[in-house]
Amino acid sequence: MDNTLLFDARARVLADLQARQQATAPAVSALEDAVSQRKWWAEQWPEGAQYVAGLVAQDVQDALFETVGRWPLCLDCGDRAPVHALYIQPDLGGPDPVWVCEETGDVVAPLGGL
Numbered sequence: 001m002d003n004t005l006l007f008d009a010r011a012r013v014l015a016d017l018q019a020r021q022q023a024t025a026p027a028v029s030a031l032e033d034a035v036s037q038r039k040w041w042a043e044q045w046p047e048g049a050q051y052v053a054g055l056v057a058q059d060v061q062d063a064l065f066e067t068v069g070r071w072p073l074c075l076d077c078g079d080r081a082p083v084h085a086l087y088i089q090p091d092l093g094g095p096d097p098v099w100v101c102e103e104t105g106d107v108v109a110p111l112g113g114l
Helices: 003-019 025-044 046-067
Strands: 086-089 098-101 107-110
16 A cells, blocks of 8 residues: 555645644544544555545544534535535545535535645
8 A cells, every 4th residue: 555645635634624624633533543444445455545535535524524513514605505515526535536515516626625
């Protein structure tokens, strides 16, 4: 397993956490757990390494949902829609994951680009 992919995934998700003021100790801990678990996953399925970044983002979303709620929230829709989140597309998380608005389906940013 190429650790560069894991470091890239961590950096991209951390950048998005920071962009939305969610880089708290529990969130970073959830990120570290996700990276650790996906390292094992990628070692078991080397062809899946291209999906690691998006899957780490989804893992962090799931962990934060249980503690702080939806993350990241969509800021593009404003008052046109109820509060809603972004999600990673494609569903498997790669090879080029992007954040997509839950309401409109529009691409908001690449992973790491919020």
